[in-house]
Amino acid sequence: MEPNTxxxxxxxDYLRLFDANRGKLxxxxxxxxxxxxxxAVESFRMLGIPxxxxxxxxxxxLQTSFNNTFRKELQPKNITFNVEDIFRCDIxxxxxxVILVLNGIYYDTHRPMRELEGGILAGSLAxxxxxxxxxxxxxxxxxxxxxxxxxxxxxxxxxxDGFFLYVPDGIQMKKPIQVINLLMSDEPTFSQQRNLxxxxxxxxxxxxVCDHTLSPEKFLSNNLTEVFAARDSRFEITRLQNEHNAxxxxxxxxxMQEANSLVNNNTxxxxxxxxxxxxxxxxNGEGAENNAYGLFITDQGQHVDNYTFVDHxxxxxxxxxxxxxxxxxxxxxxxxxxxxxRKDSQKTVAYQKNNNxxxxxxxxxxxxxxxxxxxxxxxxxxxxxxxxxxKQAMFYLQSRGIGRDEARLLLMNAFANEIIAKIQVEPxxxxxxxxxxxxxxxxxxxCHNCTMHCC
Amino acid sequence: xxxxxxxxAKVEGKEILKGINLEVKAGxxxxxxxxxxSGKSTLAGVLAGxxxxxxxxxxxxxxxxxxLDLSPEDRAREGIFLGFQYPVEIPGVSMVNFMKTAINEIRxxxxxxxxSASDFLKYMRLKAEVVEIDTKxxxxxxxxxxxxxxxxxxxxxxxxxxxxxxxxxxxxxxxxDIDALRVVAGGVNKLRSKxxxxxxxxxxxxxxxxxxxxxxxxxxDGRIVRTSGxxxxxxxxxxxxxxxxxxxxx
Numbered sequence: 001m002e003p004n005t006x007x008x009x010x011x012x013d014y015l016r017l018f019d020a021n022r023g024k025l026x027x028x029x030x031x032x033x034x035x036x037x038x039x040a041v042e043s044f045r046m047l048g049i050p051x052x053x054x055x056x057x058x059x060x061x062l063q064t065s066f067n068n069t070f071r072k073e074l075q076p077k078n079i080t081f082n083v084e085d086i087f088r089c090d091i092x093x094x095x096x097x098v099i100l101v102l103n104g105i106y107y108d109t110h111r112p113m114r115e116l117e118g119g120i121l122a123g124s125l126a127x128x129x130x131x132x133x134x135x136x137x138x139x140x141x142x143x144x145x146x147x148x149x150x151x152x153x154x155x156x157x158x159x160x161d162g163f164f165l166y167v168p169d170g171i172q173m174k175k176p177i178q179v180i181n182l183l184m185s186d187e188p189t190f191s192q193q194r195n196l197x198x199x200x201x202x203x204x205x206x207x208x209v210c211d212h213t214l215s216p217e218k219f220l221s222n223n224l225t226e227v228f229a230a231r232d233s234r235f236e237i238t239r240l241q242n243e244h245n246a247x248x249x250x251x252x253x254x255x256m257q258e259a260n261s262l263v264n265n266n267t268x269x270x271x272x273x274x275x276x277x278x279x280x281x282x283x284n285g286e287g288a289e290n291n292a293y294g295l296f297i298t299d300q301g302q303h304v305d306n307y308t309f310v311d312h313x314x315x316x317x318x319x320x321x322x323x324x325x326x327x328x329x330x331x332x333x334x335x336x337x338x339x340x341x342r343k344d345s346q347k348t349v350a351y352q353k354n355n356n357x358x359x360x361x362x363x364x365x366x367x368x369x370x371x372x373x374x375x376x377x378x379x380x381x382x383x384x385x386x387x388x389x390x391k392q393a394m395f396y397l398q399s400r401g402i403g404r405d406e407a408r409l410l411l412m413n414a415f416a417n418e419i420i421a422k423i424q425v426e427p428x429x430x431x432x433x434x435x436x437x438x439x440x441x442x443x444x445x446x447c448h449n450c451t452m453h454c455c
Numbered sequence: 456x457x458x459x460x461x462x463x464a465k466v467e468g469k470e471i472l473k474g475i476n477l478e479v480k481a482g483x484x485x486x487x488x489x490x491x492x493s494g495k496s497t498l499a500g501v502l503a504g505x506x507x508x509x510x511x512x513x514x515x516x517x518x519x520x521x522x523l524d525l526s527p528e529d530r531a532r533e534g535i536f537l538g539f540q541y542p543v544e545i546p547g548v549s550m551v552n553f554m555k556t557a558i559n560e561i562r563x564x565x566x567x568x569x570x571s572a573s574d575f576l577k578y579m580r581l582k583a584e585v586v587e588i589d590t591k592x593x594x595x596x597x598x599x600x601x602x603x604x605x606x607x608x609x610x611x612x613x614x615x616x617x618x619x620x621x622x623x624x625x626x627x628x629x630x631x632d633i634d635a636l637r638v639v640a641g642g643v644n645k646l647r648s649k650x651x652x653x654x655x656x657x658x659x660x661x662x663x664x665x666x667x668x669x670x671x672x673x674x675x676d677g678r679i680v681r682t683s684g685x686x687x688x689x690x691x692x693x694x695x696x697x698x699x700x701x702x703x704x705x
Contacts, residue, residue, distance in 0.1 A: 396543040396597075399503050400557040400613060401531035401564070410556060414547025414596075 015045060017072060018157055025158065030133040033140065040146040040156035047150030056149075059334035059366045060276055060305045065248040070190035070220055072158075096178040096208060097122065103183055104191030104221065105161045113164075118171035120205075121164070125194055128164035135166055139198055143226045143254035143282070151250055151278075155224040159194035162223075165207070169200035169230070176206040176425050181223075183211075183247065188218035195225040197235075199261075204234040208428050211241045211249065219247040226254045229261035231285055236264040238423050240432060243272040245302065252278040259285025266423050268432055269296035269304050270439055279308040283317035294323035295419035297439050298331035298363075308337040308352075312345040315375075319349075324419055325356040326412055326440065327363035334366040339382065343374040352382040357389065357415055412440045456481050456652050457522075457621055462513035463677075464501050471497040473677035474513070479621065482649040486663055486688060487656045489674035490696040495656045496540060498674070499625040503537035504530050518620065531557075532564040534620030538610040538627050545597040550609075553597050554579060554616050561617065582615040586642035604635035611642035622646070623654045628662035640665030660692035673699055 018025060018041050026034045049066045050057040097116055100107035106124030113123030113131060121132070128136055146153040163179050181193065199205060213219055229235050243249055249272055255263055269275050281290045296304040310319045325333045335354040356365045369382040389411050397407035416436050423429040457479040464472040471494045479485055489495050501508050502515065504527035515522040522530060545553070558578075559569040570578065583590055588608050598606050607627055614622055624643070628636055643653065643666050655666055663671070663685065671687040672679045675696070680703060681687065691699075 390543075390545075392543045393545045395505060395527060396539065396545065397548075397553070397557075398527040399531055399537050399539075400553070400617065401528050401561040402553075402557050403528045403560055404526075406556055406560060407528075410548050410552065411545070414545065417547045 014066075014154060014158070015041065025160065029129045030137060032137050033129065036141050036146075037157050040153045043146045043153035044150055044157055047153055049154075050150050056307055056336065057276075059332075059336065060274070060303060062151075062248070062250065062274075062276065065220055065274060068188060068218060068220065070188045070218070071185070072190045096176045098178045098180065099123075099163060101163060101179060101181045101193060103185060103189055104159070104181075104193035104223070106163065107182075116173070116177075117175075118173065119168045120171060120173060121166040122177060123164055124161055125164040125196055126161040128166075128196065132166070135198060136164075136196065139226060139228045140196055141226075143228070143256045143280070144224055144252065149252070149278075151222055152224060152252060155192050155194060155222050155252070159192040159224065162194040162196075162225075164195070165197040165199075165205070167199045167203040167205050167233075170202045171200065171205075172203065173205040176208050176428075178208040178210070181209065181211045182214050183219045183221065183243065184214040185217055185219070186215065188220075190220045190222075193221065193223040195223070197225065197227045199227070199229045199233040199235050201230040202232040203230070206236045206425055207238070208425060209237060209239040211239070211243055213243040213247050216244065216246065219243065219249075221248070222250045224252045224254070227256070227263070229255065229257045229263055229288075231258040231260055233258075233261045235262070236266075236424055238266040238425060238428055238432075239268065240435070241267070241269045241272055241275060242435075243275075245271075245273040245300065247272055248274040250276045250278070253280065255279075255281045255290065257281065257283050257285065257288040257290060260287035261285070262289045263291070264422070264424065265290070265292045266419070267292075267294045267306075268419070268436070269294070269298075270435055271297070271302075272304065273302060275302075275304045277304075277306045279306070281308075281310045281319065282313055283311065283319065284313050286314055286316040288314075289318040290320070291422070292319075292321045292323075293419050293422045294321075295325075295416055295436070296323075296333060297326045297328075297416070297436065298333055299328040299442075300331060301329075302331045303333065304331075305334040306336070310337075310339045310350065310352075312339070312341045312348045312350060312375075314342075315344060315346045315348065317345070317348055319351070321352040322419065322422075323354045324415060325354075325365060326359065326416060327356065327365060328359040330360070330362040330364075332364040332366075334368075335384065336366075336368045336370075337382070338370045338372065339380065341371075341373040341375050341378055341380065345375045346377040348375060348378040348380065350378070350380040354384040355415075356384075356386045357412065358386060359388075359412075409437075409440055413437055416440070456518060458514075458516040460514045460516075462498075462501065462515060463511045464497060465509045465511055466497065466507065470511070471508075471677055472501065475674075475677070475679060477672065477679065479652050479654065481620075481652055483670065484647065484653045484655065484666060484668045486666075486668035486671045486685075487654060487674055487679075488658070488660075488671060488688065488691055490700070491658070493674045494677045495658075495674055496625055499537055499540075499623050499654075499656055502530075502623055503527060503535065528560070529564070531617070531619075532561050536614050536617055536619035536622045538607075538614060538622065538624035540626040540629060542598050542601075542606040542610055544599045544601070546599045548597050550593045550595060550597055551576070551579065554613065557613075557617065579616065583612060585645055586612045586615045587638055588612045603630035604632065607631055607635065607639055608642075611639050615642060615646055618646075619651065621652050621654070623656070625656045626658060627655070628657055628659065636662065637665060660688045663688045675699055675703060
């Protein structure tokens with residue numbers, strides 16, 4: 001076994017992994033983090049991988065996924081190929097700063113931290129531990145609570161690297177930043193990426209994140225992102241999840257939003273074996289707004305599970321969630337969303353909706369929108385719908401000479417477009433529309449230039 | 456062009472059409488009138504291929520082909536157009552995408568290459584001018600948020616785009632004010648030719664002031680009970696449908 005890797009066996013011994021690598025996991029990191037890791041290990045010992053008895057995870061079987069043999073890379077392997085040779089994102093009009101993360105670890109070891117226009121820092125989290133311990137300590141582990149969720153505990157205990165972004169106060173970044181997460185290995189691999197994004201007061205930034213699998217092996221990822229959006233900041237993130245059927249991805253995103261901050265969070269789950277997206281939002285200053293939009297498309301035996309929790313901690317905040325699913329074959333999905341409006345959070349406006357299109361009688365969706373309101377002067381609504389393609393609309397299209405298959409595609413694309421239209425970075429919106437169109441058509445949905453067959 | 460022989464159809468087990476016979480030749484305009492519930496919209500739906508209706512007997516030949524064997528899309532590709540009484544709103548499908556898909560599907564069926572994007576847009580603009588439809592409407596989602604009149608204009612616009620051999624307009628006049636009625640009728644008249652035919656289904660004579668029919672048929676209780684020239688429409692306007700009902704009773 002290589003010194004920097006460990007094999008995780010079916011006995012699920014993630015704890016032993018920590019013990020065996022205690023030295024490596026606690027060296028060259030700030031001391032607060034050493035303590036945090038140790039606490040997280042204890043939390044994980046208590047919580048473990050969430051099973052179906054956990055109300056928040058009742059529709060997904062993650063324990064089976066975690067109970068496989070994986071290689072875990074704690075530090076980057078010597079990479080014998082050039083990622084740029086096989087992967088180059090080819091969205092022509094997208095002028096973005098591109099960052100690669102390979103198997104959860106920041107790829108560009110020659111330049112682990114970049115300073116972009118206006119003093120923006122973008123790079124490796126491990127490097128940020130070293131260079132900017134002050135910024136890290138202020139935010140790291142502050143929004144993702146390892147005592148509440150075993151997967152948060154596991155990530156906090158074991159994740160060594162990921163993406164770090166710091167946007168200083170008042171900086172408006174014109175170009176989006178694109179983060180490409182690649183999974184590529186010649187054996188089953190477990191990765192944990194940890195990301196920290198700090199958006200300064202009045203700052204504005206747009207992020208595009210793409211998740212790809214580049215080799216056919218089994219992948220298990222337990223990724224976690226914490227975002228701090230200071231007052232008057234604007235943050236848009238568009239994520240395209242495009243992994244193969246043998247992958248299991250858990251993505252947990254935690255937002256702390258201060259007064260008048262605006263966050264738009266778009267998640268397009270194009271493809272993936274099993275996907276679990278956790279979105280936690282705390283609206284912590286008056287005038288804060290969070291818009292979360294999700295689109296997932298599943299077929300065969302895929303499962304996509306979205307969990308959201310929006311905490312209206314103070315008055316005068318807005319939140320808006322719209323998640324839509326298109327489920328084919330015998331695939332399944334879940335939406336479990338909770339909005340909490342606290343006692344003094346008057347004038348809250350909160351909406352939540354989950355609409356699903358089931359294309360076969362074997363496809364399944366569990367949807368559970370929940371509102372918990374303790375204030376009395378609020379505007380809130382939630383709802384869910386599960387249906388088939390509209391027969392009237394089908395006949396209308398057919399009566400104009402459009403065949404059944406094309407008519408179905410038009411209606412499915414229309415259903416999906418409501419989410420795609422929310423994406424504000426235009427080249428990305430167009431590319432995603434194209435990929436979703438191909439996906440619904442049953443064609444391969446990988447990007448043109450990516451030579452690997454990831455689906 | 457169209458030949459209907461002894462057509463019978465059911466809806467949810469109830470017989471609505473009880474033996475329809477009708478001949479329509481190229482260049483002709485036929486009006487089908489009748490009281491509510493007489494089977495007018497059922498006839499239109501059966502001809503367009505709505506699967507809600509079950510044909511139990513009879514034959515419909517269109518240009519030598521057995522229409523009842525064809526799927527709704529193939530009927531459209533053969534040249535049949537149904538103007539809907541209640542056009543369907545389809546949020547998220549743009550008029551451009553809808554019409555481009557329709558035209559290229561029809562072209563494919565006829566062994567023609569698809570229109571290029573620019574040729575298509577030129578063609579669409581041209582047809583919008585012919586039927587006087589606001590291009591603001593044609594750049595929106597199909598019928599989404601359209602007023603009643605706008606929806607009907609949009610039906611006529613689609614008809615102009617698809618250039619059918621036989622247009623069946625199902626109560627296109629319902630819900631229209633007089634100005635909208637004039638525009639809709641004007642569109643229909645511009646599209647009339649010696650090679651095409653039109654069946655106008657209407658409850659009121661009003662539309663027939665603008666679209667002058669060659670024949671007027673009265674449909675009552677699932678059968679065509681009277682056929683005459685355009686003067687029949689005026690008689691119906693004057694006397695209502697009761698005298699026909701009474702005649703039938705006797």
